[in-house]
Amino acid sequence: MTDFEIKVMNDMTVEAVSKAIINETSKWKFKNSDYITLVDALLDLSLSKTQTDLSTKKLIKKQGQVKLNFPLKGKQIRIRLFDKVTDYNIVKSWSEDEFGRWFLLSRSYTRDVTLDQLIEDERNILGIITLPDSTPIGLMGYLDKDEFHHKAEMRKLIGESDYRQKGYAKEATMLWIQFGINNLGLKKIYLNTIENNIRNVTLNKELGFQVEGILRKECLVDNEYYDLLRMGLVVD
Template sequence: MSREDIDKKFTRESILKIISNELAGLNLSTDDYIQVANSVLDSALVGENGTDGSPRAVPKAVTRLPIVTDDLIIRACDREQDYPCFEKWTQDDRGKEFLLSRLEDNVEHPRDLFYNPNHLFGMVCEISGNPIGIVGFLNRDQSNGRAELRKLIGEPSLRGRGLGKKASRLWVSYGLNALNLRKIYLYTFDSNLRNIRINEELGFRLEGVFREEHVVGGVPRDILRMSLLRS
C-alpha cells in the first residue's frame, strides 16, 4: 500500500468516525439518515469543482506582500498599529480558538502571541484597507522550512462568506513561494467538520490523530494534525 493510499485510508476512517460520533447523539430517524447520506453524496460529486459546478480557479504563486485581489488585501502586519484590532477580535469564542494551543490545551494572552518573534502575521483587509482578520505562520522554523497555519476572520458579520478560505489559500501560497516553507501544518478538533473539509480543499492531508487529547464539554475529543507539503 502506497503512502497516498495510507493517507486516504486514515482520512476516510477519521471522517467516518467523526460523522458517526456526531450523529449518534442526535436521535435521527431513518429519513434523516438518508438525507444526510444524500448531502454527503452531493458534496462528493462536486469533487474538485466549485459549488456551481465550475472548475476552481488556481491562484498564481504569491511571492510578496501586499496580496491584492478583487475583494481583499493581505498586507504585512504592523504590530503596534494592528494590535488593538487583534485584541478585540480574540474576545469572542471564535477568536479565542486562534489563541488556543491544541496540544497543550493552553490559551495564550493575545499580546504574548501577537508579539512573539517566532510568529509571522498578515492582516486581512477589505479592498478599502479596513482590517477584518488575520492569518499567521506560528513557530516558523526556518532551518527545517515549516510553520503552523492559523487564520481568523475577526469581524463576526463577515464570517461564513468564504473570505477566510480565500485568505488562507493566498497565505499558504505566500508561505510556499515567498518564505520557502517546505511544510505547513495545522491542528483542528475532530468535531470541526467544516474546518476539516476546507483544509482538505486547500490541499492539507491528515498527518496524525491525537486520540482523546482534550475533554470538551465533558466529551473526550481527538485532535487532528493536517499538513501540506511543497511539491
C-alpha cells in the same frame, strides 16, 4: 508516498470527518433515515466539487515562485502585516469571543500561550485580513517558522462574524499559502484543528491539506476533551 501510506491517511480523514458529522448531527436528533439522505447529498456534493477543487489547487501552483508584496491582494480581500499599535485591540477582541478563541486553543502545545506571547515570538508571522476598503475582518498566521526544515504552522480566523462562511477564509488561506511558499520558502505547511470543526477540516482538504494524524483527547476546553487533527500540505 506508498499506496499503504495514502490509504492510512485517507482512513484517518474519513474517521475524523465522520466523527465530526456525527457530533454535529446528533444535536439535531438525526434518525437512521436522515443519515441515508445525508450520504446521498454528500455524494452529489463531492461530484460537483471535484472540478472546483482541482481548479483551486492549480491556482495555488500556478503562481510559480514570484514573490508577493504586501498587501497581498485577492478578489474580495487584502492581507497586510500585523501592526501591534493599530491591530492589537481588535485581534484581542476576536480571540476572546466564542468562535475566535479557537485561534489560540487549536494547537498541540503542552502549555497555554497568550496572545501577547504569540505576537512577541519572532518565529511567528501574523497578517490582518481586510476588505479592499481596509476594514479588518480577520487574521492569518504562520507560527513556529522553522528555518532549517522550511516548515511552519498555519492558522486562520475570520474575526468579524458578518464575514464568516462567505468565502473570505478560503481566499485568504490561498493567498497566505502562496506567500508562505514563494516568500518564506516553506516546503511544508501544517495546522492543528479541533476535530469537531467540520467546516475547517473541509476547507483544508479542498486546499490540498491531508490528515497526518489524530491526537486523542489532546485539548481540554470547558471541561471537555477534544481530539486534535494534524493536517499537512507538502510543497512539491
